[in-house]
Amino acid sequence: MANSEMVMDVRDVPQKSKWFMLSLQHLFAMFGSTILVPFLTGLPPAVALISSGSGTLAYLLITRGKIPAYLGSSFAFIAPIGAAISESGVPGAMVGSFFAGLVYGILALLIGAFGLDWLMKILPPIVVGPVIIVIGLGLAPTAVDMAMNVDGSYSEKHFLVAVVTLAITIIGSLFFKGFFGLIPILIGIVSGYGFALTQGIVDTSALSASWSAIVGADSIGAFLTAVFVLPEFVIPFKDYNPIDVFSWSIFWIMVPVSVVTIAEHIGDQMVLSKVVGRNFIKEPGLHRSILGDGVATLIASVLGGPPNTTYGENIGVLAITRVFSVFVIGGAAVLAVTFGFVGIVSDLISSIPTAVMGGVSILLFGIIAASGLRMLVDNQVDLGNNRNLIVASVILVIGIGGALVRFTVLGQSIEIQGMALAAITGVVLNLVLPGKESGFGNGNMFKTEEQIEEENAK
Template sequence: MQAKNDNNAPRYSLYERPPFPTLVGLSLQHLFSMFGATILVPLLVGLNPGVALFSSGIGTLIHLLVTRGRVPAYMGSSFAFIIPMTSLLKTFGYPAVGQGVVAVGLSYLVIALIVAKVGTGFMDKIFPPEVVGPVIMVIGLSLAETAAQSGTQINGHYDWRAFLVASLTLLVMIFSNQYLKGFLGMIPVLIGIAFGYCLALVFGLVDLSPVQSADWFSMPKFDFLFMNHGHFDGAFYPLAMLTMVPLVLVTLSEHLGHLLVLKKITGHDFFVDPGLNKTLAGDGLASVFAGLVGGPAVTSYGENIGVMQLSKVYSVWVIGGAAVLASGFAFIGKLSAMIQSVPAAVTGGVGLMLYGVIATAGLQVLVDNKVNYSQKRNLLIAGPVMVIGIGNFHLALSSQVDFSGVALATVLGVILNLLLPKEGRAAK
């Protein structure tokens, strides 16, 4: 039942369906929260943002189907694969990118099969809380510079209008979450975006010309696997798998961390029901679908988990509604163009909150599992992981192979956890 008086109780629990008008509003909030990042990835890589929006929506529905509607996770474009996808697209064309994305999805399916056969014990050894916590913090804090730049710069130069829009967007979100009641209290992010958008209009930061010129109906430009600019390309690109599959460690860590955070905020153990093998399989099939139609690899989105934490609405129906809206909006040109017209100053202001929420979720993992930092071993894991990840200490083996700081931090955390002795002396 929906709680009315307990501030810590969910407004809508995991499997509770809100009334239709409320459901639409709550789903729109999730759509706006993930939209910027989901279309930013294809824009940076050179893929079609409409296809990315469509594949994220369908991928989320696939994940919900595989997990039997048990996990409130939204599948958005993954930032972990931006560099290899960009290099592969420039060098070989889309078929190489598609094969890499499909390989990422298949890797998840293989891991899901292993988990189904042997259980989750080995995953607990590879990704204990002392590794997962710092990695989740890195995921959020590594995006901090992006949010700060979006909220202070226009065309690469400092602009007080961007600072004001981002700051007030953040403050309105905080105020809405803290003081508004009822339905309005459930949509602080949407309220913040709407306020920031109106303020940006006043300051002349919004370009509405693409909305005016956009068609009401617009078919996304799908790049199907083995098709390169409309021509069949049956070549096999092993380099695509070599450069993209190792980064699965990053998204796998995200996946486990997000399940831990969802377990904390919903009180439901998703490792047991529906099971880690199901959540991994859902994630993998979503990426396979994305690779087949021309979208980037997908992963569960911390932004949407942040929205759930702020709004205390955990319903899988709301996530499903956001997925339906995303896949539908990909075909409605004017609506898609209007959402794309939201300026970076507004999304930067939202990021100042949501990326911080992701980082604090990692801190929450450490606190809940009572990770003891008087132990040198834990310090030696968390210290380099956070500096390498946040500072983007990356490894460029070539122009096509570049492992990001988050990837290196994740791999280093796993290696240090396996090598360092469990019984360490207390730090002095």
């Protein structure tokens, strides 16, 4: 870390001359990942930006401006959103997201009332780690297909673009320093886009039309009309009736994913606490941060965007810059909302070839899977223990193999499949099999650095 001294505290207001650039850094850090989720699921990128910014502002409000965290599109929901859209369209996915957000709210109330120990028993590393691996490996075929194929047929030109994009992203991740080391995804997308232009696989017609409209505007009104465009929101009771769309299958496709994202949220809060030097689990409290995360997902669901989650990329920006101001985070959120209404930005994102996103996705989805493995390693979970081996093995095969359970309740057909079924199965197995203690490993998953050091000293 280049600078261990705090530059700006959580409640400090930055100078106006520096505020924009400090917030822009956070926008860049989250941009690549946030637009990738709607790109893969078919949701409007502009709506994802707006729901990301709006959700972050709500999060800052609910946490009383005490936690400098940015929220963006959640990778864990990519496959469930795709499955929900296939079954009931975008409205179905939004209804499922809404219920996932409600789970956060219910959990916040339970944590506020009963503490955190009961949650640890449901979500030990032996459950969460393999489920995260399932998320990454389950998305692997999508990444490879995007990198290699066009309309189901292999394309050497698209594969070359994907390889170049992947190579630049890897180089950026390994060798770039400082702030540039935090945005290798964005750098990879921009560089891959530039190379794709030389290969003639970029459709810039919509982008050119938007630019021509802006340049050719002959009045302020025409200019504003050309620049600002109303995104494709999907709003309940306006565009669809949630009661008509709801099904238990959608519920079980989306809601169990909250098991994983909640564990990720707790991990992010631990890391953030260490970076800033505050115990955010205690003050303003984990129940508030989880509630903020849930409200951000609820906001996304009523706008037509993907569910939100706290972003590690932005925690990295905090660690490098030592600027912990929530006003800087809020500024980034306002910029994200503004960009969502700028039509040419949406057209630019839409023009990115699938090969570019495929190249980046190969690395990103692999990192997700590897982070699940890292959770097992960091917590020193013994996979030589047959009980742990059984739990992990069953989760992996059910999740990656695409197993499903279909049954009927009160005339309603319910289907639980893939990651959702793997998560539920893992939780149940962990609770019923003897020797639960071994599933925690060294138990560091929910401990602060100070607690770990104290135990090691003893």
